[in-house]
Amino acid sequence: MAVFDVLGRDRQVVLELDLARGVLTARPDNPLEAIQLINSPTLQGLRDHLADAATDEHVRGLIVHAVPGLDLAHAEEVAELIETFGRHRPTMAWAESFGELSGGLVAYAVAAAAHRVWVQPTGMLSIEGLQLEITLLRGLFEKAGLTPQFGQRHEYKTAANTYSAETVTGPHREMMQRIGESITDGLVAAIARRRSVDETIVRSAMDASPVDPERALELGLIDRIGYRDEAYAAALEEWGAAPEALVFAHRHTTPAARLAKLRRSQPKVAVVTLRGAIVTGRGTRSLTGGQSAGADVVDEQLRHALRDDEVRAVVFAVDSPGGSAVASDFIRRSVLRLRQAGKPVVAHMGTMAASGGYYVSMASNEIVAQAATLTGSIGVLGGKVVTQGLYERLGLVRETLPFSEAAGTFSPATPFSDADWERLDRWLDRVYLDFTTFAARDRGMDYDDLEKLARGRVWTGEDARTRGLVDHIGGRRRAIERACALAGIDESKARVTHLGENGLAQLLRPARSSEHTGSGANLGGIESMVTTLLGRVGIVAPGVLSTPWAFRLK
Incomplete structure (x- = not known):
């Protein structure tokens, strides 16, 4: 079914994905988010509309304004949607800058999924990579008169360390190190594949960040240097479309999609x-x-x-x-x-x-x-955080009156007794055994x-x-x-x-x-x-x- 304008002419469409407006990953929980929804796409909407539009003969291409803001896992999916759409239609991404001295790696990873990447002459590729931080709260708790008491199963359940450890443990550091390496390796591989360059080029750009546009062009990490108006004009001219053809990707519905709903x-x-x-x-x-x-x-x-x-x-x-x-x-x-x-x-x-x-x-x-x-x-x-020290520092008097041996086990008023620790450990062992037993059964593993x-x-x-x-x-x-x-x-x-x-x-x-x-x-x-x-x-x-x-x- 053809799409026509009011004069009966075949209508051209160029989709636009403006990430500066945000992407809602869930339905709004409050009125402020509902107002934002008016001009912001939802992730589910992008999944549906880009998939349908990819094979719509009236759609000439997709322009993406790539800016920081998305969580990495969501950015990976948006990049995947752009790449899939690009198997059928041309795509272009532009940005004023991929970060300003920081924070541009994820936005650039999304842009790299497009066929061509533009950046403003005064912009940069600030794709310096990831830095993970480990923060332990034990010292703060002690200054406040709080005593953290936690049990964990087992050494990698480092959420307990956040409260009670005095130093970063070896397993904690090992786990975080591997998470950072895995994420970095994945980003480098995806960018290199999409830009058709060697992974060493991507890593060298990360190490040398911020990279100026001219150097990024030499490395093959971008295709053109120019402002928004130049990037849009070049794409529209190449695709044979007028500025009036632009429509937000989440607002375009194909005839096939409308029929499917019926x-x-x-x-x-x-x-x-x-x-x-x-x-x-x-x-x-x-x-x-x-x-x-x-x-x-x-x-x-x-x-x-x-x-x-x-x-x-x-x-x-x-x-x-x-x-x-x-x-x-x-x-x-x-x-x-x-x-x-x-x-x-x-x-x-x-x-x-x-x-x-x-x-x-x-x-x-x-x-x-x-x-x-x-x-x-x-x-x-x-576990729990014992608050008795805080009460004493504030000059408060608190007296507890338990009416059974286990009554105060999880009360923040008193520390764990030996019997309390025994009850907690027995409970943690049971939950851990259930979790691992069910996981092995569900995943078909020994x-x-x-x-x-x-x-x-x-x-x-x-x-x-x-x-x-x-x-x-x-x-x-x-x-x-x-x-x-x-x-x-x-x-x-x-x-x-x-x-x-x-x-x-x-x-x-x-x-x-x-x-x-x-x-x-x-x-x-x-x-x-x-x-x-x-x-x-x-x-x-x-x-x-x-x-x-x-x-x-x-």
């Missing part, structure tokens, strides 16, 4: 999303935008997919640092029920799916992750082989794949492709539906029973806001299967 008889692939710390109950959404994943809500959506006869497969999108062990196991049971019913489940890991995030994913038929996804952390920690990869160690997606903890590297499209293949359905005829992403009217509609999906998470009050804030800086963790240290790559 076909209700297609088999469905349901997408169920788990985002945030995993907790029991329904979770919370605070007014500050914080979010936790309530196991009851996730289970409802998985059960909905189980009951719906039109749903042939499920993509389980997980972006979580973990949390409660029992909540994670509750969700894992729902995944297993889908598999037992003959509905394959493919987990798609986002920026992080570690500890409890890995627990809920591991029962899936297959797992897809990005190369830079942080995953694994098959381990457990538990227990001893799995346990060597566990011990609380965090892996990148690529390292997890080579060790059998993950099956594929790729984005959401790859997960949908694998779900369709496992279900034996034609991907082109499948209808992807997102469970739990309801409008306001649906959220306000009461559920009939717990067997029916109703409103999502609860809105939290003051306590929720404080907990969210502390969680974001790594001070509190939602459960024993947590990776609470703040860790973001941009």
